[in-house]
């Protein structure tokens with residue numbers, strides 16, 4: 001069946017909680033805690049297609065609309081990640097539905113002090129649950145650099161597999177640089193709806209408010 005983005009349920013609000021991560025729409029007030037985690041933090045931004053914000057105001061402005069794009073062409077949703085146990089934001093993540101209909105592209109980052117604590121394994125599981133169970137995704141995808149071992153592990157733990165046939169475009173070297181001695185390459189990971197099943201007992205809490213298509 002052909003996927004029509006205008007038929008896709010639209011997210012009005014959500015809060016998803018896993019054992020480690022609490023994921024909800026990002027708002028300008030989150031910028032104060034997130035700014036020091038990403039401003040001039042090359043360990044983080046070298047892995048992203050984003051150099052980080054130039055100042056706090058730019059980050060606040062960027063978080064003014066957690067839901068971008070048009071329903072007809074596909075939405076781009078941005079979320080903040082907090083520890084499930086409570087506390088300040090530790091990073092951000094999102095799903096973009098605006099490129100190929102029915103395909104959710106995910107992106108994510110954490111401040112370096114928060115790496116290795118399981119936050120992103122949880123957050124990606126929650127994004128997949130949201131995409132497949134609530135937003136009608138047929139496939140979830142993620143791009144990551146070949147030397148980003150942590151990101152690949154997060155994806156593999158969540159059932160993503162490497163798309164061996166995929167080739168990055170010619171602008172890869174404009175978008176990214178690799179550490180000295182490392183050959184730059186970009187990988188695409190995919191998870192088909194038919195290969196996905198929710199992790200048992202997951203999410204711990206799911207509050208999802210949708211606008212269903214009336215047509």
Ligand SMILES: CC(C)(COP(=O)(O)OP(=O)(O)OC[C@H]1O[C@@H](n2cnc3c(N)ncnc32)[C@H](O)[C@@H]1OP(=O)(O)O)[C@@H](O)C(=O)NCCC(=O)NCCS
Nearest residue numbers: 044047108109110115116117118119120121144150151153
């Ligand atoms: C990559 C990143 C998202 C990983 O998130 P995280 O919360 O630290 O990952 P988790 O704690 O959930 O770990 C998941 C698994 O990956 C492993 N892992 C995490 N970072 C790793 C690293 N740098 N090298 C090797 N393994 C790593 C963990 O050991 C764990 O494996 P296990 O469960 O088998 O023990 C985080 O390091 C980050 O934000 N990096 C900078 C931005 C970035 O790379 N974004 C993604 C762009 S594609």
